Amino acid sequence: MRTISATHDLAQPLPLDGGQSLEDVRIAYETYGTLNERGDNAILICHATTGDQHVATPHPITGKPGWWSRTVGPGLPIDTDRFYVICPNVLGSCMGTTGPSSLAPDGQPYGMRFPVITIRDMVRAHVALLKALGVERLYAVIGGSMGGMQALSLAVNWPDMADRVLVLAATAAMPVQNIAFQELGRQAIMADPDWQGGAYYGTGRSPDAGLAVARMAAHITYLSEASLSEKFGRRLQDRQAKSFGFGADYQVESYLRYQGESFTGRFDANSYLYITKAMSYFDLTEGLVGDNRPSDEDHRARLAEVFRGVTSRFCLVSFDTDWLYPTSESRVIAHALNAAGAPVSFMELAAPFGHDSFLLDVPALDRVIEGFLLR
Amino acid sequence: MSAPGLLSADVLRPDLAVIARHVASGSRVLDVGCGDGTLMAALRDGHGCDARGLELDPVNVAACVARGLSAIQGDADTDLSPYPDASFDYAILSQTLQTTKRPDLVMEHLLRIGRRAFVSFPNFAHWRVRLSLLAGGRMPVTRLLPVAWYETPNIHHLTIADFRDFVRMRGITVEGAWFLDGDALIGAAAANWRAEHAVFLLRRG
Numbered sequence: 001m002r003t004i005s006a007t008h009d010l011a012q013p014l015p016l017d018g019g020q021s022l023e024d025v026r027i028a029y030e031t032y033g034t035l036n037e038r039g040d041n042a043i044l045i046c047h048a049t050t051g052d053q054h055v056a057t058p059h060p061i062t063g064k065p066g067w068w069s070r071t072v073g074p075g076l077p078i079d080t081d082r083f084y085v086i087c088p089n090v091l092g093s094c095m096g097t098t099g100p101s102s103l104a105p106d107g108q109p110y111g112m113r114f115p116v117i118t119i120r121d122m123v124r125a126h127v128a129l130l131k132a133l134g135v136e137r138l139y140a141v142i143g144g145s146m147g148g149m150q151a152l153s154l155a156v157n158w159p160d161m162a163d164r165v166l167v168l169a170a171t172a173a174m175p176v177q178n179i180a181f182q183e184l185g186r187q188a189i190m191a192d193p194d195w196q197g198g199a200y201y202g203t204g205r206s207p208d209a210g211l212a213v214a215r216m217a218a219h220i221t222y223l224s225e226a227s228l229s230e231k232f233g234r235r236l237q238d239r240q241a242k243s244f245g246f247g248a249d250y251q252v253e254s255y256l257r258y259q260g261e262s263f264t265g266r267f268d269a270n271s272y273l274y275i276t277k278a279m280s281y282f283d284l285t286e287g288l289v290g291d292n293r294p295s296d297e298d299h300r301a302r303l304a305e306v307f308r309g310v311t312s313r314f315c316l317v318s319f320d321t322d323w324l325y326p327t328s329e330s331r332v333i334a335h336a337l338n339a340a341g342a343p344v345s346f347m348e349l350a351a352p353f354g355h356d357s358f359l360l361d362v363p364a365l366d367r368v369i370e371g372f373l374l375r
Numbered sequence: 376m377s378a379p380g381l382l383s384a385d386v387l388r389p390d391l392a393v394i395a396r397h398v399a400s401g402s403r404v405l406d407v408g409c410g411d412g413t414l415m416a417a418l419r420d421g422h423g424c425d426a427r428g429l430e431l432d433p434v435n436v437a438a439c440v441a442r443g444l445s446a447i448q449g450d451a452d453t454d455l456s457p458y459p460d461a462s463f464d465y466a467i468l469s470q471t472l473q474t475t476k477r478p479d480l481v482m483e484h485l486l487r488i489g490r491r492a493f494v495s496f497p498n499f500a501h502w503r504v505r506l507s508l509l510a511g512g513r514m515p516v517t518r519l520l521p522v523a524w525y526e527t528p529n530i531h532h533l534t535i536a537d538f539r540d541f542v543r544m545r546g547i548t549v550e551g552a553w554f555l556d557g558d559a560l561i562g563a564a565a566a567n568w569r570a571e572h573a574v575f576l577l578r579r580g
Contacts (some may be wrong), residue, residue, distance in 0.1 A: 300457060313445065315440060331449070331454075334447050335447075335454070335457035336457075338427070338447065338457060338458060339457055339458070339459050339462075341462065343425075343427070343445040344445055344447065345436065345439065345440045345444075345445045345446050345447060346436070346447045346448055346449075347433040347436040347437060347440075347446075347447075347448040348433055348448055349433055349437075350433070364433070364434070364437060367437055367441060368437050368440050368441075370441070371437065371438075371440045371441025371442070371443075372440050372441075374441065374443060375443040
């Protein structure tokens, strides 16, 4: 598999939804396979909140296999013998693309001077990268979770760009409960005295405790009672009885602590703030009417309005144990696309792993991805 | 990849073959209860139709996607309301009416969404069913109704005569009717005795 890991510096400042524009934007990305002569085999993969461009190559810090190496590669559902796969690290992240830990024009890290960004800003950067790579049109854009939001944003805001849009376990507007969870995570970071107003770079201190708590809370939302029961149950960790103390008595406590701590070694706390904020802001219907969550019927009608004029074929997949972006979120998108006359498929797959199901071993999902990309 | 021209009756179920023969080429079709997409694929590949499906079983929806078709997982009883009025040339409901909770409302939606509707259903007044009830005194288990009463998905059995009464009461126009005994088309004479299966082409008003 021909794999390229590179960076691209945008020649022009990147205009942002917040009204500002960002100078000297660098985008880190990976590509797999080769763009064919007709230029019609390119697939853009959009990663999730704390994902990165290392789709099918080992993570440079943890050494773990790429986050979707079970799906992307030669002969796999997203077949790199057939497709030219591009995955950029999103704007605001910390794996090589410009974000709050990058240096501002004054030579100091941005910190909280980094502008607040949106999902559409991330996609605007993707589109600029695609142009630079000579990709005029995408065979497909694919994403799960926050990646699915980017895919939807691309389909709506750059309607001539993608022939197919595959959205896994995502939403067209951030559910209120998730905004609440994300605020919890951000507050955990900002309450850590080592956060220092976001100016912790080079101080020798960073808000690891806050970031770990944020990650622990988020991690719970990615799983399900079924997967936690299966994996840990109420089993105790390295002990025969409860300690009557505040150590990690249960395996699940120990596991979460590990998840939180190991996350701080690979992710920047400010990036976490900016990216979750972009997700909280996400609403495809924004700017149409009001700012309250409308009734389901109104939401669908507005979404149908947003989707009028899209040219892509859509496929939406939800998972029955995903309570973070439950099936109802995907169904309303499917109904709205239908009302707009767009070709759309939608299904809820059975999988025990909660929201994380889109990343894990779900053979039915493999078949759907492969089938959707077949013709 | 499915081969083009899957229109022979040995591939399509007989009622679907009747429907496929009478759908205008190039039309927009909604197949409610589309199964694995056999009819939609035939309509697309043989008739140049733009076909969309609604299907309860996600495994079937996935099969549709793998055929390059567009299908939504959903329930005829609850998921038809979002479809706009007259957004399809035809709405098709094959062997599904008798499984819905509210067949009358499903029919309303079909005739609202499609300019025309094809509806096919097993005839509960077929002589074999009548005989089985009369002689055995038990709910019939036949070729078209193969499942015992306690686990059958067919919760609203109907007959051709019931259906004719229904469309007359609702002021629905019958543009075509076909009757099947096994795989064979038969005439309309005594269809309520002789037909195992009926296919109606309807429009509102």
